[in-house]
Amino acid sequence: MWEPQLVSHCSKVPRNVNLEKLRSGYLFPEISRHEAEHLQENPDASLIRLGIGDTTHPIPxxxxxxxxxxxxxxxxxxxxxxxxxxxxxxxxxxxxxxxxxxxxxxxxxxxxxxxxxxxxxxxxxxxxxxxxxxxxxxxxxxxxxxxxxxxxxxxxxxxxxxxxxxxxxxxxxxxxxxxxxxxxxxxxxxxxxxxxxxxxxxxxxxxxxxxxxxxxxxxxxxxxxxxxxxxxxxxxxxxxxxxxxxxxxxxxxxxxxxxxxxxxxxxxxxxxxxxxxxxxxxxxxxxxxxxxxxxxxxxxxxxxxxxxxGYQALCNVIDYYMENAKILVDGFKSLDLNVYGGKNAPYIWVHFPGLNSWDVFSDFLKKTNIVTVPGRGFGPAGEENIRISAFGQREHILEASRRLKLYL
Amino acid sequence: MWEPQLVSHCSKVPRNVNLEKLRSGYLFPEISRHEAEHLQENPDASLIRLGIGDTTHPIPxxxxxxxxxxxxxxxxxxxxxxxxxxxxxxxxxxxxxxxxxxxxxxxxxxxxxxxxxxxxxxxxxxxxxxxxxxxxxxxxxxxxxxxxxxxxxxxxxxxxxxxxxxxxxxxxxxxxxxxxxxxxxxxxxxxxxxxxxxxxxxxxxxxxxxxxxxxxxxxxxxxxxxxxxxxxxxxxxxxxxxxxxxxxxxxxxxxxxxxxxxxxxxxxxxxxxxxxxxxxxxxxxxxxxxxxxxxxxxxxxxxxxxxxxGYQALCNVIDYYMENAKILVDGFKSLDLNVYGGKNAPYIWVHFPGLNSWDVFSDFLKKTNIVTVPGRGFGPAGEENIRISAFGQREHILEASRRLKLYL
The missing domain is CATH 3.40.640.10 (Type I PLP-dependent aspartate aminotransferase-like (Major domain))
Structure with a gap:
């Protein structure tokens, strides 16, 4: 017996052509995907997430x-x-x-x-x-x-x-x-x-x-x-x-x-x-x-x-993050890397001349279990760099700094 | 001594032409303006606000x-x-x-x-x-x-x-x-x-x-x-x-x-x-x-x-508002007006054939101190109507109903 093939209904509304101009997924979901893959291959890895730059300290x-x-x-x-x-x-x-x-x-x-x-x-x-x-x-x-x-x-x-x-x-x-x-x-x-x-x-x-x-x-x-x-x-x-x-x-x-x-x-x-x-x-x-x-x-x-x-309490939280930043900046500097930022912002920007930023990101993840952000994710000019966030609990920041020195 | 006239700087950025197509202010600020004027002329007026349709009952x-x-x-x-x-x-x-x-x-x-x-x-x-x-x-x-x-x-x-x-x-x-x-x-x-x-x-x-x-x-x-x-x-x-x-x-x-x-x-x-x-x-x-x-x-x-x-508590709040709606619908009906809504929604829609809805709004405000919404505010097809919201404390709804019968 012949059965009609099920053809699903489509509207006649055209897609916004601008949306077709977007390439690849949004950066942070993309990073999460890499994270998940890494964890699947290394189930015991103890990840330190210095990627998305999300605040971690309790609100006063x-x-x-x-x-x-x-x-x-x-x-x-x-x-x-x-x-x-x-x-x-x-x-x-x-x-x-x-x-x-x-x-x-x-x-x-x-x-x-x-x-x-x-x-x-x-x-x-x-x-x-x-x-x-x-x-x-x-x-x-x-x-x-x-x-x-x-x-x-x-x-x-x-x-x-x-x-x-x-x-x-x-x-x-x-x-x-x-x-x-x-x-x-x-x-x-x-x-x-x-x-x-x-x-x-x-x-x-x-x-x-x-x-x-x-x-x-x-x-x-x-x-x-x-x-x-x-x-x-x-x-x-x-x-x-x-x-x-x-x-x-x-x-x-x-x-x-x-x-x-x-x-x-x-x-x-x-x-x-x-x-x-x-x-x-x-x-x-x-x-x-x-x-x-x-x-x-x-x-x-x-x-x-x-x-x-409230304002004073928040200044104390920011001081805490900026102390984190100092620890990370010192860690990178001790490796003779080109380090920027971290003095007036919770972000550290590290330059790897000639390297692809997603490769650097993957290398970091593989060797140190630290999640960073590839600079390319911020636009074409970010290539060759990675961003490290100073948001995090102090113990994780200290551990990250230790791993940097140990594995890089 | 000649002084240069102060000419303020303008950017060279053109205004979005679409914004020029908007007419008059946003409806509810406009209503608030009328309210304020009415209160200035009648400082002792005890207003009942059945206009914007804002919830009034405490959250469970x-x-x-x-x-x-x-x-x-x-x-x-x-x-x-x-x-x-x-x-x-x-x-x-x-x-x-x-x-x-x-x-x-x-x-x-x-x-x-x-x-x-x-x-x-x-x-x-x-x-x-x-x-x-x-x-x-x-x-x-x-x-x-x-x-x-x-x-x-x-x-x-x-x-x-x-x-x-x-x-x-x-x-x-x-x-x-x-x-x-x-x-x-x-x-x-x-x-x-x-x-x-x-x-x-x-x-x-x-x-x-x-x-x-x-x-x-x-x-x-x-x-x-x-x-x-x-x-x-x-x-x-x-x-x-x-x-x-x-x-x-x-x-x-x-x-x-x-x-x-x-x-x-x-x-x-x-x-x-x-x-x-x-x-x-x-x-x-x-x-x-x-x-x-x-x-x-x-x-x-x-x-x-x-x-x-939570869901049950919210259903009780909605029942309360719908009882309000019933009181208002009954009030309008007793005046032989053309009343719609109020059965499946907290809004009552009253038709005044041939009248301008802002005039009806002003008339209500003047005679009863009740704030409504002129239908014209919702678009050209709303003319000749006013909307009354059933959100409110019961005592205000009962008082509104009393005033309707007394002054209209």
């Missing part, structure tokens, strides 16, 4: 107590709150303005809270031609919304993006005057992955360059709390920056909120489109229309982070 | 206890967690599959968690021509990403959107066969604002229509927990829906999580683009690349909502 009590109190209040008539202000509670906006941006003249109204990824929020506006120094997720978000242009298979670069190489050869700062104009300049300091914090002089150049070109800087300061050497913790420490920059930051690495989810964006009133319209008005509208604000619980935690006690 | 203890326990655990080495899975914890994905979609064959892998607004997540993919029956925020998100087309000033409609009018004249379900094909059909049941839950027969028609046209249904079931009359609580109760539908839902109205922020999206493996590629693969990639998942605290709460105790 004073902060989780504030969140728990808020949460339990939601079970009372007096304490129950539903929708909050889409831009974040005014108390929290004021606390950021006062504590993080004191003396920079940033107003509470210029601060918008978020949970979603930085890049998503901005890519959502999708009105800019970008230039960026390897901001991994920003990169991919721009591809998806069609702003990145065509992929050049050979180089792995996208046609509408200007790549600014930052390495030891230029003190991790691009030669701006050799770069064509773009609408937007993405800049991250302290930098992920290199761990370099831009100096005041470098940032002055960046602001001048943006002003001369009429560009907007999107400045990612997620690691500002790790700066130790007096480099600026905000682009708004630079005179004139308010007319040319948006700053994007987060409680993730500052307060161990990678799972709690809370971030903010500063858009000064002085920042204007070419027609004179203030950018803050549009981004405020986008926040109110397209996002419904961050969790009220996370916001209660954010407020506690900025209290005197 | 069992759920906030689970969240508080999770939060406090973040202060311990054993309990600390950083980044979670971008799609949500597997335990929570399994709980939704088992509890909300039992007998519908939805797999945990087909469920993606979110915090951001439904529409944002989908508009981010920006690859669809839409058709929608007044989904307010979806509407505006599509405008911003440029999918809505040009605004026709006269009608307030956008050129690339087909509007499906749903009212008492068609039992709140469009005449599908009179509608041109679109890539995507946005459909919300129980409907916000009309409070109508589509019948099984109506949803079968919808699925057939989508299948015949090769369209994708984006089905918003945020109010499914309020259905009382046996109407489907999910599009996936309809045979064949997996090949044509995405379902979008939320803990906001089901669990009073409007401030806690937690939602989910179901994308069946069977749903495919015209080229046969599964849609879930792209949306999974977008979630992993562009969003970093929902707050782990909210997720701990979500899991508690789906426990036996």
């Amino acid at each position: 009590d004073t902060i989780t107590l504030a969140m728990a109190e808020h949460v339990r209040g939601l079970s009372t008539i007096q304490g129950y709150r539903g929708y909050g202000a889409e831009q974040g509670n005014m108390a929290l906006r004021k606390a950021i303005a006062g504590k993080i941006y004191q003396d920079m003249g940033i107003k509470a109204d210029e601060i918008l809270y978020r949970t979603e990824h930085n890049a998503t929020f901005l890519a959502y506006s999708c009105f800019w031609d970008p230039m960026l120094p390897w901001l991994y997720k920003t990169h991919l978000s721009l591809v998806i919304v069609g702003q990145a242009g065509e992929l050049e298979e050979e180089t792995g670069k996208y046609g509408n993006i200007i790549y600014m190489n930052c390495g030891p050869e230029n003190n991790f700062f691009p030669n701006l005057w050799a770069i064509p104009r773009t609408d937007v300049i993405f800049f991250c300091s302290p930098n992920n992955p290199t761990g370099h914090a831009a100096s005041r002089q470098q940032l002055k150049q960046l602001v001048e360059f943006a002003k001369a070109n009429g560009s907007i800087i999107v400045y990612d300061s997620a690691y500002a709390g790790y700066i130790r050497d007096g480099s600026p913790r905000s682009i708004f420490e630079i005179p004139g920056a308010k007319e040319v920059a948006i700053e994007i930051s987060s409680f993730s690495k500052f307060a161990g909120f990678t799972g709690v989810r809370l971030g903010w964006t500063v858009v000064p009133e002085e920042l204007k489109y070419s027609n004179g319209f203030p950018v803050i008005k549009d981004l405020n509208r986008i926040v109110c229309t397209c996002f419904n604000g961050a969790s009220s619980i996370a916001q209660a935690g954010g407020l506690a982070c900025l209290s005197t006690d | 203890d069992t759920i906030t206890l689970a969240m508080a326990e999770h939060v406090r655990g973040l202060s311990t080495i054993q309990g600390y967690r950083g980044y979670g899975a971008e799609q949500g914890n597997m335990a929570l994905r399994k709980a939704i599959a088992g509890k909300i979609y039992q007998d519908m064959g939805i797999k945990a892998d087909e469920i993606l968690y979110r915090t951001e607004h439904n529409a944002t997540f989908l508009a981010y993919s920006c690859f669809w021509d839409p058709m929608l029956p007044w989904l307010y925020k979806t509407h505006l998100s599509l405008v911003i990403v440029g999918q809505a087309g040009e605004l026709e000033e006269e009608t307030g409609k956008y050129g690339n959107i087909i509007y499906m009018n749903c009212g008492p004249e068609n039992n709140f379900f469009p005449n599908l066969w009179a509608i041109p094909r679109t890539d995507v059909i946005f459909f919300c049941s129980p409907n916000n604002p009309t409070g109508h839950a589509a019948s099984r027969q109506q949803l079968k028609q919808l699925v057939e229509f989508a299948k015949a046209n090769g369209s994708i249904i984006v089905y918003d079931s945020a109010y499914a927990g309020y259905i009382r009359d046996g109407s489907p609580r999910s599009i996936f109760e309809i045979p064949g829906a997996k090949e044509v539908a995405i379902e979008i839902s939320s803990f906001s109205k089901f669990a009073g999580f409007t401030g806690v922020r937690l939602g989910w999206t179901v994308v069946p493996e069977e749903l495919k683009y015209s080229n046969g590629f599964p849609v879930i693969k792209d949306l999974n990639r977008i979630v992993c690349t562009c969003f970093n998942g929902a707050s782990s605290i909210a997720q701990a709460g979500g899991l508690a909502c789906l426990s036996t105790d």
Whole structure:
């Protein structure tokens, strides 16, 4: 008896062509796959994960107590709150303005809270031609919304993006005057992955360059709390920056909120489109229309982070991570390797001239059971490097340092 | 002495032309403005807010206890967690599959968690021509990403959107066969604002229509927990829906999580683009690349909502709101008004033939001190109606009902 072949139904909706331009999986799932394979071949291996750069230290009590109190209040008539202000509670906006941006003249109204990824929020506006120094997720978000242009298979670069190489050869700062104009300049300091914090002089150049070109800087300061050497913790420490920059930051690495989810964006009133319209008005509208604000619980935690006690406790946690970084930097240096970062950021960047970064990654994993991140994962300019995260319990960091010296 | 005039710097970045197509402010801030004006003129007015449709009842203890326990655990080495899975914890994905979609064959892998607004997540993919029956925020998100087309000033409609009018004249379900094909059909049941839950027969028609046209249904079931009359609580109760539908839902109205922020999206493996590629693969990639998942605290709460105790406690809260709805419906009916909704949703929709909905809104506010929502705020088809929310403390609902009878 003849049976009709089962042909499954397909919609007539075409796939977003931009998604077809994405290559390979997202970096960290890819690393996890390598990890899993390694563990399958070496079931007894004791892995030390210095890869993804996730915070590991418990959140100080004073902060989780504030969140728990808020949460339990939601079970009372007096304490129950539903929708909050889409831009974040005014108390929290004021606390950021006062504590993080004191003396920079940033107003509470210029601060918008978020949970979603930085890049998503901005890519959502999708009105800019970008230039960026390897901001991994920003990169991919721009591809998806069609702003990145065509992929050049050979180089792995996208046609509408200007790549600014930052390495030891230029003190991790691009030669701006050799770069064509773009609408937007993405800049991250302290930098992920290199761990370099831009100096005041470098940032002055960046602001001048943006002003001369009429560009907007999107400045990612997620690691500002790790700066130790007096480099600026905000682009708004630079005179004139308010007319040319948006700053994007987060409680993730500052307060161990990678799972709690809370971030903010500063858009000064002085920042204007070419027609004179203030950018803050549009981004405020986008926040109110397209996002419904961050969790009220996370916001209660954010407020506690900025209290005197909370802030001090967080500084102690950051000191702990930075001591980790020092141990790792010393370990690599003792091997005569080219080591960067680790002084103003929890990331260490190690250069292996002429080597493929995935090969170095695999070699590390095989010989030391330490998980790192291949530099290539951050973009074409990351090749020949690996990134090591200083997040971790001290005992693991010390053990990692021991293994480095023993097996490399 | 001549002084140069201060000319402020403008960037050379053009404004996103799509943002120029948005008209007037977002609905609820607009309503708040009217409220504030009314209070200024009538400082002693005792307002009853049945506008925005925000939950008001405390969250059951069992759920906030689970969240508080999770939060406090973040202060311990054993309990600390950083980044979670971008799609949500597997335990929570399994709980939704088992509890909300039992007998519908939805797999945990087909469920993606979110915090951001439904529409944002989908508009981010920006690859669809839409058709929608007044989904307010979806509407505006599509405008911003440029999918809505040009605004026709006269009608307030956008050129690339087909509007499906749903009212008492068609039992709140469009005449599908009179509608041109679109890539995507946005459909919300129980409907916000009309409070109508589509019948099984109506949803079968919808699925057939989508299948015949090769369209994708984006089905918003945020109010499914309020259905009382046996109407489907999910599009996936309809045979064949997996090949044509995405379902979008939320803990906001089901669990009073409007401030806690937690939602989910179901994308069946069977749903495919015209080229046969599964849609879930792209949306999974977008979630992993562009969003970093929902707050782990909210997720701990979500899991508690789906426990036996938590679920029962939430059903009791919903019963409370639905008793509110009954009181309000009875109040309006006693005035001989055309009243809809309130049976399967916490919204009541009242028709005032020939009247301007903002006028009705203002009249209500002036005469009764009750805040409602003018139907026009939900789109052109909402004119002549107002929406009343049944969220509120019982005493306020009873007082509102009393005022209706007294002043109208």
